[in-house]
Amino acid sequence: MTDLNTLRYSEEHEWVAVDGESATIGITDFxxxxxxxxxxxxxxxxxxxxxxxxxxxxxxxxKSVSELYAR
Incomplete structure (x- = not known):
């Protein structure tokens, strides 16, 4: 499980967890x-x-289509 304190969040409620040269992306519960x-x-x-x-x-x-932004 990912430690939520290590995630980087965007204003659009996206998050990224970086591990070396790999990244995992997701969206917040909101x-x-x-x-x-x-x-x-x-x-x-x-x-x-x-x-x-x-x-x-x-x-x-x-409900909609949302764009994903690089942060």
Whole structure:
């Protein structure tokens, strides 16, 4: 289980946990409650580069589509 104190959070209720050259991303409970059930996630191909603030994917839920931002 991830230690919540080591996560980095965005203003859009996304979080990232970095482990060496790998990163795990997720959304907060607040965002999950607001979105409802996630039905599709679009992510970049492995090895894709992007900069802080870039949109790198989308999360589609039963209520809306939300962009995922690099932080």
């Amino acid at each position: 965002a999950a409650d607001a979105l409802g059930d996630i039905v599709f996630v679009e992510l970049p191909a492995v090895g894709t580069s992007f900069s802080r603030g870039d949109v790198f994917g989308e999360a589609e839920s039963t």
